[in-house]
Amino acid sequence: xxxxxxxxxxxxxxxxxxxxxxxxxxxxxxxxxxxxxxxxxxxxxxxxxxxxxxxxxxxxxxxxxxxxxxxxxxxxxxxxxxxxxxxxxxxxxxxxxxxxxxxxxxxxxxxxxxxxxxxxxxxxxxxxxxxxxxxxxxxxxxxxxxxxxxxxxxxxxxxxxxxxxxxxxxxxxxxxxxxxxxxxxxxxxxxxxxxxxxxxxxxxxxxxxxxxxxxxxxxxxxxxxxxxxxx
Ligand code: FPP
Numbered sequence: 001x002x003x004x005x006x007x008x009x010x011x012x013x014x015x016x017x018x019x020x021x022x023x024x025x026x027x028x029x030x031x032x033x034x035x036x037x038x039x040x041x042x043x044x045x046x047x048x049x050x051x052x053x054x055x056x057x058x059x060x061x062x063x064x065x066x067x068x069x070x071x072x073x074x075x076x077x078x079x080x081x082x083x084x085x086x087x088x089x090x091x092x093x094x095x096x097x098x099x100x101x102x103x104x105x106x107x108x109x110x111x112x113x114x115x116x117x118x119x120x121x122x123x124x125x126x127x128x129x130x131x132x133x134x135x136x137x138x139x140x141x142x143x144x145x146x147x148x149x150x151x152x153x154x155x156x157x158x159x160x161x162x163x164x165x166x167x168x169x170x171x172x173x174x175x176x177x178x179x180x181x182x183x184x185x186x187x188x189x190x191x192x193x194x195x196x197x198x199x200x201x202x203x204x205x206x207x208x209x210x211x212x213x214x215x216x217x218x219x220x221x222x223x224x225x226x227x228x229x230x231x
Contacts, residue, residue, distance in 0.1 A: 007047055012180050026065070053189050090121040
């Protein structure tokens with residue numbers, strides 16, 4: 001089998017990583033952000049698409065200081081890529097419902113997306129305030145609006161045309177979804193897009209996940225047979 005074009009990752013285990021070290025949850029998320037930075041920079045040039053789950057629609061119900069810590073970490077992460085945009089050739093993208101984010105963070109995200117939209121490197125999509133079911137509902141609403149305005153006929157709705165209403169429009173479905181820390185769930189990540197993805201679970205906690213672990217996942221993926229429901 002070929003290399004996967006699109007790898008998606010559920011970066012789980014930051015909290016447990018921090019607990020083991022008697023550190024705050026936010027220290028765990030900071031270490032997780034660093035692991036992501038290192039990994040994406042090694043992957044760039046080898047893989048075409050990387051999508052990561054940074055903040056789910058359910059994560060708002062975590063303690064307030066953890067939510068604000070994560071939001072400020074995301075803001076710093078985005079800012080770093082804005083500052084480095086001349087040196088860095090990755091295309092930076094965000095998926096999720098941005099309307100609930102603070103205006104300053106939302107503006108930074110839109111600015112970074114615009115700044116890097118023609119970059120030739122790996123396309124990195126960060127899922128922020130993302131939920132697969134929420135994404136589908138938002139897509140249905142947009143499709144309904146187009147039906148009402150007469151620009152979309154109900155007969156023209158099929159899997160391909162519907163996909164273009166999703167946040168991942170223009171990005172192929174993930175070939176491989178990796179989840180760290182041993183949990184065996186998709187947790188509302190890429191619900192539509194994961195239909196035929198290969199799943200891989202790594203027992204390591206996210207801040208400990210390295211490029212070598214990714215290559216191990218890719219090797220296992222390449223040893224599998226994908227039939228997409230056929231013989
Ligand atoms: C799950 O670990 C992880 C998250 C809820 C957030 C993921 C965020 C990062 C890796 C860092 C921020 C990302 C960017 C792009 C700056 P958990 O806290 O649920 O871990 P636990 O299950 O061990 O408690």
